[in-house]
Amino acid sequence: MKRRVTLKDVADAVGVHLSTVSRALDPSSPHRVSSELAERIEQASRALGYRKSSAGYSLKTNSTRMIGVIIPDITDPAFPPIIRGIEDALARRGYVAIVANTDGDARRERDMAMMLRDRGVDGLLLASVEITDDPSREDWRDATPVVTVNRQVFGSDVPSVIADEAAGMDAIVTHLVALGHRNIAAIAGPQHLSTGVLRQRGFLAACAALGIGGSPSVAVARGYREEEGERCTETLLATAPPFTALVCANDRLAVGAITALRRRGLECPDDVAVTGFNDMIMVDRLTPPLTTVRVPKHQMGARAADMIVDLIEGKPGLERSAMLPVDLVVRGSTARVRSTVG
Amino acid sequence: MKRRVTLKDVADAVGVHLSTVSRALDPSSPHRVSSELAERIEQASRALGYRKSSAGYSLKTNSTRMIGVIIPDITDPAFPPIIRGIEDALARRGYVAIVANTDGDARRERDMAMMLRDRGVDGLLLASVEITDDPSREDWRDATPVVTVNRQVFGSDVPSVIADEAAGMDAIVTHLVALGHRNIAAIAGPQHLSTGVLRQRGFLAACAALGIGGSPSVAVARGYREEEGERCTETLLATAPPFTALVCANDRLAVGAITALRRRGLECPDDVAVTGFNDMIMVDRLTPPLTTVRVPKHQMGARAADMIVDLIEGKPGLERSAMLPVDLVVRGSTARVRSTVG
DNA sequence: AAATTCCGTGCAAACGATTGCCACAGATCT
DNA sequence: AGATCTGTGGCAATCGTTTGCACGGAATTT
Structure with missing residues (x-):
């Protein structure tokens, strides 16, 4: 059980005061130490295997x-x-x-x-x-x-x-419109999270800007989970006007959406195009691979x-x-x- | 800029020594404090908003x-x-x-x-x-x-x-054999990792125990990555005898395997059954959902x-x-x- | 009743580092 | 030549705890 090496130990070894060692070892010290001494201290500290105690440091410096x-x-x-x-x-x-x-x-x-x-x-x-x-x-x-x-x-x-959630949604809607989609529904994220509201706003703004008729139907999820994606899709399928594209507030919702669609006999992307958001791991390995927004x-x-x-x-x-x-x-x-x- | 509340502060407030406060606040203290006093100290410390300094604690107790x-x-x-x-x-x-x-x-x-x-x-x-x-x-x-x-x-x-890697592999091979598979190939994990060798050993042992003929062909991956799963699958397809099942050392390898098979026009599970290991997130949402071993x-x-x-x-x-x-x-x-x- | 144990509390020494201040050279300035 | 810097290094206080030891009085024992 060997004691820890402290500033005092290396100070004694070199024959100086421990405060000098402290200064020599701190590159950003206002007080300077002669480079010759600093060198000797450096060596001794390495030789003894000195390591600054973070507890001591924290206590003193807060x-x-x-x-x-x-x-x-x-x-x-x-x-x-x-x-x-x-x-x-x-x-x-x-x-x-x-x-x-x-x-x-x-x-x-x-x-x-x-x-x-x-x-x-x-x-x-x-x-x-x-x-x-x-x-x-x-x-x-x-x-x-x-x-x-x-x-x-x-x-x-x-x-x-x-x-830039808005830009992401804009890119998605633009992409879908370019593919000829006009009836676009959406699954929004939880509205108590900024991602949820920002993406929804972005989606709506993009639709408006691109002249998508009326107000798109959106279901809002209670959480970013696959099951919520399924539930919201069911809801949309049951209550919303027909749509050919479904914009989801995140990838997990999209995964759930695809599951639910498939269960209803609808294929993605043939029957309805689905998009995610985030580009999380594995979504490129799904069937079909997910179109999404990569966030850095x-x-x-x-x-x-x-x-x-x-x-x-x-x-x-x-x-x-x-x-x-x-x-x-x-x-x-x-x-x-x-x-x-x- | 209000100073932090220390043991001394609450000690002064109560009119005792700080060491007494220290003891009163430490439930596992060897030295006990009269419960009446302990109560007063408890109150004062709460009132003043005392929080133990982890730096001081660490320094002293190491x-x-x-x-x-x-x-x-x-x-x-x-x-x-x-x-x-x-x-x-x-x-x-x-x-x-x-x-x-x-x-x-x-x-x-x-x-x-x-x-x-x-x-x-x-x-x-x-x-x-x-x-x-x-x-x-x-x-x-x-x-x-x-x-x-x-x-x-x-x-x-x-x-x-x-x-229990061996048990997992045994369960997989048993399952495959029960489904009628006799020509089973495998993709082993990196052999410098214990999971890699333990699973491979388990696989081989299970095959032997169940009387799978000859020595199964196995390709070994250089890392638990999808691309390695793809590469190993290509190798097996090119060099190994035909197989109807492919046992992979982990889920990511399995994902890659399915990709590679599909690229060669082979469907899973119709043409070849594929198994993973780990039960990582999302593998239940793949197409097809992955048969695997759930590790806790x-x-x-x-x-x-x-x-x-x-x-x-x-x-x-x-x-x-x-x-x-x-x-x-x-x-x-x-x-x-x-x-x-x- | 005297001697012993206990119990509750105070005292002070660590733990290891940082840093303001002082002292002492030798160098520089008038 | 005397005064003022300037660059180095030592001293000691401080950060907030924990804990062995001492001590006085009460409770227990003999």
């Missing part, structure tokens, strides 16, 4: 170089790429992430935020917020920088990093991570928010509308 | 209640459920996870382990090990408990939590987490390793062999 990341569920394929982006960017800057799952429960979100604050995280990345949340009212808000990622709180000044998930996470670290370290020239561009990726689930209509 | 988790890539669908299990179990016991990705790079694995050790994690969960690794030789090994999860190091005494991913993570916490806290009666039972889940990718053969 900084842990840890970021709390709160997401609904790491098991939802939408999040791992974002988290990976966060972790990669944080690692580059000497930080790490602690991620907590809420399962969409607001109470758990509060608990997790408290727990993370207790652990002294330097900042919080929130992928779990709802549009009506008010992170600024929380007691921890004034102490801890917060950035939301993938989602945002409406009417709040909390910085966020999101995708890794980049989104990385950007949010950089943003919060900038905030923490007081970097200048930091933008308040970011909206990342998206790409339409056309696959097999969309096709030219059948000439023989109804 | 324990961070953090566990490092090293995985290949959180973006691979195999891992999120395991991680979720780890996080859930750790949370129950007051710990958190810091996860690091290696992308299968041994050097990065070392770096990450060092980084985590520097941060003072109390233990390490390794999902990235290769069969020839020797975690016990690492310098950090003697200081930090380690448990491997999902994979294991052969011939090592490092505790591990894995699935969440439970596996949770078990590993509990195991390492037990190790850390010196809980008695701890088993060294665990092998979790698996289930065969039959879906549409397997069917009775066509009566008209050849």
